[in-house]
Amino acid sequence: xxxxxxxxxxxxxxxxxxxxxxxxxxxxxxxxxxxxxxxxxxxxxxxxxxxxxxxxxxxxxxxxxxxxxxxxxxxxxxxxxxxxxxxxxxxxxxxxxxxxxxxxxxxxxxxxxxxxxxxxxxxxxxxxxxxxxxxxxxxxxxxxxxxxxxxxxxxxxxxxxxxxxxxxxxxxxxxxxxxxxxxxxxxxxxxxxxxxxxxxxxxxxxxxxxxxxxxxxxxxxxxxxxxxxxxxxxxxxxxxxxxxxxxxxxxxxxxxxxxxxxxxxxxxxxxxxxxxxxxxxxxxxxxxxxxxxxxxxxxxxxxxxxxxxxxxxxxxxxxxxxxxxxxxxxxxxxxxxxxxxxxxxxxxxxxxxxxxxxxxxxxxxxxxxxxxxxxxxxxxxxxxxxxxxxxxxxxxxxxxxxxxxxxxxxxxxxxxxxxxxxxxxxxxxxxxxxxxxxxxxxxxxxxxxxxxxxxxxx
Amino acid sequence: xxxxxxxxxxxxxxxxxxxxxxxxxxxxxxxxxxxxxxxxxxxxxxxxxxxxxxxxxxxxxxxxxxxxxxxxxxxxxxxxxxxxxxxxxxxxxxxxxxxxxxxxxxxxxxxxxxxxxxxxxxxxxxxxxxxxxxxxxxxxxxxxxxxxxxxxxxxxxxxxxxxxxxxxxxxxxxxxxxxxxxxxxxxxxxxxxxx
Ligand code: SF4
Numbered sequence: 030x031x032x033x034x035x036x037x038x039x040x041x042x043x044x045x046x047x048x049x050x051x052x053x054x055x056x057x058x059x060x061x062x063x064x065x066x067x068x069x070x071x072x073x074x075x076x077x078x079x080x081x082x083x084x085x086x087x088x089x090x091x092x093x094x095x096x097x098x099x100x101x102x103x104x105x106x107x108x109x110x111x112x113x114x115x116x117x118x119x120x121x122x123x124x125x126x127x128x129x130x131x132x133x134x135x136x137x138x139x140x141x142x143x144x145x146x147x148x149x150x151x152x153x154x155x156x157x158x159x160x161x162x163x164x165x166x167x168x169x170x171x172x173x174x175x176x177x178x179x180x181x182x183x184x185x186x187x188x189x190x191x192x193x194x195x196x197x198x199x200x201x202x203x204x205x206x207x208x209x210x211x212x213x214x215x216x217x218x219x220x221x222x223x224x225x226x227x228x229x230x231x232x233x234x235x236x237x238x239x240x241x242x243x244x245x246x247x248x249x250x251x252x253x254x255x256x257x258x259x260x261x262x263x264x265x266x267x268x269x270x271x272x273x274x275x276x277x278x279x280x281x282x283x284x285x286x287x288x289x290x291x292x293x294x295x296x297x298x299x300x301x302x303x304x305x306x307x308x309x310x311x312x313x314x315x316x317x318x319x320x321x322x323x324x325x326x327x328x329x330x331x332x333x334x335x336x337x338x339x340x341x342x343x344x345x346x347x348x349x350x351x352x353x354x355x356x357x358x359x360x361x362x363x364x365x366x367x368x369x370x371x372x373x374x375x376x377x378x379x380x381x382x383x384x385x386x387x388x389x390x391x392x393x394x395x396x397x398x399x400x401x402x403x404x405x406x407x408x409x410x411x412x413x414x415x416x417x418x419x420x421x422x423x424x425x426x427x428x429x430x431x432x433x434x435x436x437x438x439x440x441x442x443x444x445x446x447x448x449x450x451x452x453x454x455x456x457x458x459x460x461x462x463x464x465x466x467x468x469x470x471x472x473x474x475x476x477x478x479x480x481x482x483x484x485x486x487x
Numbered sequence: 488x489x490x491x492x493x494x495x496x497x498x499x500x501x502x503x504x505x506x507x508x509x510x511x512x513x514x515x516x517x518x519x520x521x522x523x524x525x526x527x528x529x530x531x532x533x534x535x536x537x538x539x540x541x542x543x544x545x546x547x548x549x550x551x552x553x554x555x556x557x558x559x560x561x562x563x564x565x566x567x568x569x570x571x572x573x574x575x576x577x578x579x580x581x582x583x584x585x586x587x588x589x590x591x592x593x594x595x596x597x598x599x600x601x602x603x604x605x606x607x608x609x610x611x612x613x614x615x616x617x618x619x620x621x622x623x624x625x626x627x628x629x630x631x632x633x634x635x636x637x638x639x640x641x642x643x644x645x646x647x648x649x650x651x652x653x654x655x656x657x658x659x660x661x662x663x664x665x666x667x668x669x670x671x672x673x674x675x676x677x678x679x680x681x682x
Binding site: 044045049050051053055057058064065067068071076078081083084085086087092093103105106108109112123143144146149154155156170171172173174175177178181182183184186188220221224225251254256275276277281282284285288320339341342345433434435452454455456457460461 | 488502503504505507509510513514515517518519520521522532556557560561562563564565566568583585586587590591594595643644645656657659660661663664666667670671674675676677678679680681682
């Protein structure tokens with residue numbers, strides 16, 4: 030019987046297999062950031078251990094850092110960032126600190142450097158590591174104990190997950206993006222739908238996505254409960270990689286591409302679960318509740334809790350969100366718009382927002398936060414920052430920013446945002462904050478009107 | 488990590504589904520670089536509500552959390568496990584768990600127990616009817632027992648053995664250092680390094 034893409038990559042990385050034990054997997058790349066690593070480095074120190082492969086490890090500062098220039102005001106945040114600097118120096122790990130041209134959100138810089146390549150195993154103490162699956166890598170988030178394990182051994186014991194195919198047929202209509210696609214997928218299968226699975230996104234609509242769009246889709250696999258998301262590498266992948274600083278070159282490039290072409294699910298392989306979606310039926314999608322599965326087309330109204338799969342959760346969510354069932358989503362007013370994060374903080378996302386904002390003025394506080402310093406530089410080279418500033422939006426330094434409420438960019442209690450990030454959990458963007466997840470284009474259009482809006486409505 | 492064999496304690500019914508790790512421990516609590524003190528951040532936002540179940544004195548000192556399905560979804564923060572443990576929980580019972588949370592819990596010796604939704608409901612109802620109800624989570628026998636009820640649960644042999652013995656994964660893996668080195672010798676030459 031044939032094998033799936035996920036199975037091929039898994040098998041390639043088994044260091045040791047024994048009856049009754051999890052497989053011991055080799056890890057090709059370990060991404061590190063300030064929040065989930067201090068206790069892991071401490072563990073190494075206490076046990077007198079070293080980092081086994083500093084040359085397969087890279088660190089950046091992203092979650093905790095301010096996105097305006099200047100020192101970190103909060104002493105606790107500052108101490109955490111300084112701890113990472115100290116640990117990176119002591120253990121010999123490459124670090125891109127605040128202000129460095131290579132600094133950025135951990136899942137943006139890996140692909141940008143060409144460190145993320147097809148067929149690799151990639152881990153990070155961050156659940157959105159699934160982003161890197163867009164290249165046909167097996168990439169998943171781990172906790173701090175596992176971060177320490179990978180630092181010490183460059184391996185991870187793990188049970189082979191089940192496989193799920195999400196087949197997206199047809200073509201996304203004009204104005205409907207990768208973000209709308211993945212939000213619709215999560216609404217369909219639920220926040221637990223992918224549990225225990227690696228999801229492979231397949232089909233014509235997926236093949237047609239850019240690498241940026243594929244990263245957006247794989248990024249939110251975790252929001253469907255999946256351990257990882259993957260897309261088989263193809264010409265789009267190779268074109269993105271070629272010439273990047275850490276991509277292979279010369280004869281190595283040719284050998285690598287030949288191998289990468291074998292990284293596709295065999296025609297006779299069988300997935301444990303198959304889900305089918307018709308892309309041509311999709312429209313801009315937004316969330317109304319407090320988990321990413323509580324979403325609906327922008328054309329819809331806030332649902333009646335009893336019409337949802339989990340009425341008790343929906344009732345709680347509407348209360349928290351301050352929404353009434355039956356309200357058209359287009360009438361929901363927001364105070365803040367956030368464009369950024371590892372979901373939608375890449376150049377293509379900023380271009381999409383700029384296209385909408387060009388020649389218009391925002392009515393809400395609007396934060397445009399590039400996912401990395403390189404994205405920021407590229408956007409400025411195209412003059413996008415001028416479009417944003419002319420519209421009245423704030424053009425920030427790179428970081429996780431308002432994706433999570435642990436740096437200075439937060440919502441005040443009761444404030445409502447349209448956000449291109451990935452989580453609308455209670456308090457995710459600041460205590461009492463209310464989040465609607467949207468695409469960059471919808472975020473920008475919403476900034477213009479102050480209500481949830483699609484660009485086509487303008 | 489802490490070994491887990493059998494634990495008996497009172498149960499707290501948390502009748503919410505999709506309790507994500509941002510609720511278990513909000514992000515502002517993740518700035519610390521130590522491994523202690525996270526109990527103060529456990530369910531920090533919800534605990535401000537006097538009617539939240541953890542604020543009910545009847546459940547003070549309870550050590551088994553009985554939650555709705557999809558407990559521990561979202562972020563990979565192991566701080567969620569630390570917060571629960573440091574608050575005094577030894578086991579969490581739910582019908583489904585977020586994969587990363589569940590994995591993190593087994594690394595730290597906080598036992599995640601999967602029971603059918605109806606069984607979880609029955610246990611929640613028992614703890615609501617009488618907060619003094621004692622629950623036994625028996626990893627040896629793979630059973631949860633309360634009153635006259637007994638519910639079996641599944642857990643793979645390897646994880647169970649590791650928890651019963653309280654074994655550190657890194658130590659176990661380092662026994663296979665030669666196999667790791669042999670694997671490294673055969674890696675494709677084009678694979679990237681960060682140097
Ligand atoms: S941008 Fe958001 S989801 Fe991505 S790594 Fe940062 S905090 Fe996590």
